[in-house]
Amino acid sequence: MSSSPGTTARVYRMKTADHLCPFGLKTLDLLRRKGFDVDDHPLTNRDAIDAFKQQEDVDTTPQVYIEGERIGGYEELRQHLGIDSTTASDTRYRPVLVIFATALAMGLAVTWAATGSLLSPRMPEYAIAIAMCLLGLQKTQDVESFSSMFLNYDLLAQRYVPYAYFYPYAETLAGILMLAGALVWLAAPLALFIGTVGTISVFKAVYIDKRELKCACVGGDSQVPLGFISLSENLAMVAMGLWMPLRMLLT
Structure with missing residues (x-):
């Protein structure tokens, strides 16, 4: 599955001084390769991470939103895009x-x-x-x-x-x-x-x-x-x- 021209995806991912989330980077790369316009929102400190999780009622990051709909993390994004098709x-x-x-x-x-x-x-x-x-x-x-x-x-x-x-x-x-x-x-x-x-x-x-x-x-x-x-x-x-x-x- 690839996006239509101009389809926007928002990504909230952890990017602190102590930890750069590898799944966040994979998520960005996957979205861009699939043709999405990515609105990247790095969460750069613990307060921002905790506030985002509480606001969105989620336990993990990254979190992906496509056209306003929450898709989930990296694995959920792969499923949404139809990538996990191997047996x-x-x-x-x-x-x-x-x-x-x-x-x-x-x-x-x-x-x-x-x-x-x-x-x-x-x-x-x-x-x-x-x-x-x-x-x-x-x-x-x-x-x-x-x-x-x-x-x-x-x-x-x-x-x-x-x-x-x-x-x-x-x-x-x-x-x-x-x-x-x-x-x-x-x-x-x-x-x-x-x-x-x-x-x-x-x-x-x-x-x-x-x-x-x-x-x-x-x-x-x-x-x-x-x-x-x-x-x-x-x-x-x-x-x-x-x-x-x-x-x-x-x-």
């Missing part, structure tokens, strides 16, 4: 898809830097190893939250809880070693083991038990549903665990 599943899958896309781009970059070509047979290895590092890093940001979510479905962690704390570091270590092509005797069995356990656990939870769970693949606050993408992460580790020793034997 919940699109939003939840985005974090892990971004990680996979970034890992692929970095794999191509490493391949180019190492060989001067994008067509090196090692490019998939680089991409998967980088993805393991990035996913492991996400998990290590809050291992306690990760472990709680992981225990919902991982079969080994349910039997031996410390494995839930070990897993993020094992995945990261295996990814780093595979990226370097070093200590394959350690990295390959490690990736193969955690990947195999993960594959079995996810498959059982999703396809046999039909449970609707959140995947801990991008950390403990993840909204990514446990399913095919989670299974793909583990299968990729299994593939790397099998391929790396085989490649060393063939070269």
Whole structure:
């Protein structure tokens, strides 16, 4: 939705010496991009903020008024403009898809830097190893939250809880070693083991038990549903665990 020419929007937002409200700035930017003439009213001190809230009977700022009608804050404005049209599943899958896309781009970059070509047979290895590092890093940001979510479905962690704390570091270590092509005797069995356990656990939870769970693949606050993408992460580790020793034997 865009505005008609000359449509005016009034915005009341917090802008004090101590705090410049980021949602107020987002609101201004969104309105201007949608073609509104914005009448900006910064609230520059606590007295002005409290007086505005009391007068308008609101609890938060910013507040947007379009043609005299109060719309609400930033999220309400987005809804009013019809912006929140994406499905919940699109939003939840985005974090892990971004990680996979970034890992692929970095794999191509490493391949180019190492060989001067994008067509090196090692490019998939680089991409998967980088993805393991990035996913492991996400998990290590809050291992306690990760472990709680992981225990919902991982079969080994349910039997031996410390494995839930070990897993993020094992995945990261295996990814780093595979990226370097070093200590394959350690990295390959490690990736193969955690990947195999993960594959079995996810498959059982999703396809046999039909449970609707959140995947801990991008950390403990993840909204990514446990399913095919989670299974793909583990299968990729299994593939790397099998391929790396085989490649060393063939070269």
